[in-house]
Amino acid sequence: MSIKEQVAQALETLNDSELHQVAEYLSFLKFRSRFQRRPSVALPKIAELYEEFGHEDQELAEEGMEEYMTELSFEDSK
Numbered sequence: 001m002s003i004k005e006q007v008a009q010a011l012e013t014l015n016d017s018e019l020h021q022v023a024e025y026l027s028f029l030k031f032r033s034r035f036q037r038r039p040s041v042a043l044p045k046i047a048e049l050y051e052e053f054g055h056e057d058q059e060l061a062e063e064g065m066e067e068y069m070t071e072l073s074f075e076d077s078k
Contacts, residue, residue, distance in 0.1 A: 014022065
């Protein structure tokens with residue numbers, strides 16, 4: 001018996017709630033397969049983007065740090 005036949009046979013024994021769960025899982029599998037087929041960004045491209053935007057990202061991250069530390073101190077003193 002093929003795997004397809006085994007699955008079809010098993011589906012016959014499931015109640016509506018279980019069939020709904022199987023349907024959701026099948027949707028997830030289809031979604032995942034579409035996502036995995038997408039070309040990934042190559043490592044050199046990631047390095048190039050980091051080189052281009054890394055300094056700007058760090059500046060943005062540090063921009064609000066002083067205010068953040070002040071707020072943390074205030075919360076700790078409560």
